[in-house]
Amino acid sequence: MPWFVYVARCADGTLYTGATTDPLARERAHNAGRGAAYTRSRLPVRVVHVEAAAGRGAALRRELAIKRLTRGEKEAMVAGGAPARFEGFRPEALTFLRRLKRNNRRAWFERHRPVHETEVRGPMRALVEDMDVRLARLAPELTGDPRHSVFRIHRDIRFSADKSPYKTNAACQFYHQDAGRGAGQDATGAGAGLYFQLAPGECCVAGGMWMPARPALDRIREAIADSPEPFQRVLRAAAFRRRFGRLDAEAVLKRMPRGYAEDHTAAEFLRYRSFTATRTMTEQEVQSPRLPAILARDFAALVPLVRWINWAIGYQPGERRY
DNA sequence: CCCACATGCTGAAGTGGGCT
DNA sequence: AGCCCACTTCAGCATGTGGG
Structure with missing residues (x-):
C-alpha cells in the first residue's frame, strides 16, 4: 500500500499537513467535512503538495517533519522553491561561509541572512x-x-x-x-x-x-x-x-x-x-x-x-x- | 612539570506556553 | 496562525589551587 504526505491550502490561507494512502480521496473527505477539525472550519481545502513515502511509518515521520517547518519554509516547499528534500549543498553555501569569515560582523550577517537561510x-x-x-x-x-x-x-x-x-x-x-x-x-x-x-x-x-x-x-x-x-x-x-x-x-x-x-x-x-x-x-x-x-x-x-x-x-x- | 578540579564571568538567539 | 514574553540554552574562557 503506497503512502503519501500531503499539504493542503485551507480557505484562510493556512497550510494543513497530513498523511494518507489516497490524497485525492482525502481532499474530498476534508471538503465533505469528514476530515480534521482544523480543516472543517476552514473549507474548502485544496491539496497543493504531495510526496510519496516508503510506507505508513515513513509517511507519518515525514508529516511530523513538515509540521515542524516554519510557515515560510512550508510556503517555499509548496512553491517548489527551496527544496525541503535534501539535494546537496550548492557552491553558494561554501561561498557564503567564506565571505562570512571575511565579514564576521552582525550588520553584514543581517544583510545576508536570506542567503544563510x-x-x-x-x-x-x-x-x-x-x-x-x-x-x-x-x-x-x-x-x-x-x-x-x-x-x-x-x-x-x-x-x-x-x-x-x-x-x-x-x-x-x-x-x-x-x-x-x-x-x-x-x-x-x-x-x-x-x-x-x-x-x-x-x-x-x-x-x-x-x-x-x-x-x-x-x-x-x-x-x-x-x-x-x-x-x-x-x-x-x-x-x-x-x-x-x-x-x-x-x-x-x-x-x-x-x-x-x-x-x-x-x-x-x-x-x-x-x-x-x-x-x-x-x-x-x-x-x-x-x-x-x-x-x-x-x-x-x-x-x-x-x-x-x-x-x-x-x-x-x-x-x-x- | 602537569593533571584534576573549582569558580566567576554574563550576551543573545532560540524556544515554548499563553493569548487573540 | 501569529504575536508576545519569560525562560532556557549555548562543540566556553581564564585563572587559581592542590597534589602526584
Missing part, C-alpha cells in the same frame, strides 16, 4: 531529516531533528577574547535518544553521537564523544582499563580503519591520569580525554545530491565506536524505529 541552514535541516530516516534502520537509538540537531551559527562570545559573533562553519549532530544533546566538559548526561560539518576546506564527518564531562570520562576509562580488547577491536575494524584511520589525537594527556599505571596494556587510550574519529570530506562530496548516502556509509563505520562509548556510559542500542 536558503543555502546553508535550510539544506542542513533537510539533510538532518534525510539522515534521521536512514539512522532509523542503521542505529535506531541515534536520532536527529531539524530543531535540535543543527548547531547555531552564533558563537558563544561571552568570555572569549575573540568577539567575532559567528561561526564560519555549519554543522549538525545526531545524538542518543536517551542522552542529553550537549557536548563538552560542561555537558552532563551527554552521550556519543555523530557529526557533520560544512566549512570551506574543513568539511568533515565525525563520530564518538567530544570531551566527555568528568563522570562519563571516568566510566569510559574504567571500561577501557577493565577490558581493553573490545574497545581495541572497534578501532581495528576494517571499515573504521579504512575511512577514519584512528581516534583523533585531541587533548591527549602527556602522562597517565591518576590511578592508572604507566605500563597498563591500554595505556595509550587511557590518556585520551576526547573520543572522536574524523574524516575530512571534499567539496565535491558535500555538494553531491548523494551526500546522504555517503554520510550513511561513514556513519555505519562509526556506529561500533559510538555504541561502545554509549555502552560504557550506560546508554543502550535501540530497536528498529519503523
Whole structure:
C-alpha cells in the first residue's frame, strides 16, 4: 500500500499537513467535512503538495517533519522553491561561509541572512531529516531533528577574547535518544553521537564523544582499563580503519591520569580525554545530491565506536524505529 | 612539570506556553 | 496562525589551587 504526505491550502490561507494512502480521496473527505477539525472550519481545502513515502511509518515521520517547518519554509516547499528534500549543498553555501569569515560582523550577517537561510541552514535541516530516516534502520537509538540537531551559527562570545559573533562553519549532530544533546566538559548526561560539518576546506564527518564531562570520562576509562580488547577491536575494524584511520589525537594527556599505571596494556587510550574519529570530506562530496548516502556509509563505520562509548556510559542500542 | 578540579564571568538567539 | 514574553540554552574562557 503506497503512502503519501500531503499539504493542503485551507480557505484562510493556512497550510494543513497530513498523511494518507489516497490524497485525492482525502481532499474530498476534508471538503465533505469528514476530515480534521482544523480543516472543517476552514473549507474548502485544496491539496497543493504531495510526496510519496516508503510506507505508513515513513509517511507519518515525514508529516511530523513538515509540521515542524516554519510557515515560510512550508510556503517555499509548496512553491517548489527551496527544496525541503535534501539535494546537496550548492557552491553558494561554501561561498557564503567564506565571505562570512571575511565579514564576521552582525550588520553584514543581517544583510545576508536570506542567503544563510536558503543555502546553508535550510539544506542542513533537510539533510538532518534525510539522515534521521536512514539512522532509523542503521542505529535506531541515534536520532536527529531539524530543531535540535543543527548547531547555531552564533558563537558563544561571552568570555572569549575573540568577539567575532559567528561561526564560519555549519554543522549538525545526531545524538542518543536517551542522552542529553550537549557536548563538552560542561555537558552532563551527554552521550556519543555523530557529526557533520560544512566549512570551506574543513568539511568533515565525525563520530564518538567530544570531551566527555568528568563522570562519563571516568566510566569510559574504567571500561577501557577493565577490558581493553573490545574497545581495541572497534578501532581495528576494517571499515573504521579504512575511512577514519584512528581516534583523533585531541587533548591527549602527556602522562597517565591518576590511578592508572604507566605500563597498563591500554595505556595509550587511557590518556585520551576526547573520543572522536574524523574524516575530512571534499567539496565535491558535500555538494553531491548523494551526500546522504555517503554520510550513511561513514556513519555505519562509526556506529561500533559510538555504541561502545554509549555502552560504557550506560546508554543502550535501540530497536528498529519503523 | 602537569593533571584534576573549582569558580566567576554574563550576551543573545532560540524556544515554548499563553493569548487573540 | 501569529504575536508576545519569560525562560532556557549555548562543540566556553581564564585563572587559581592542590597534589602526584
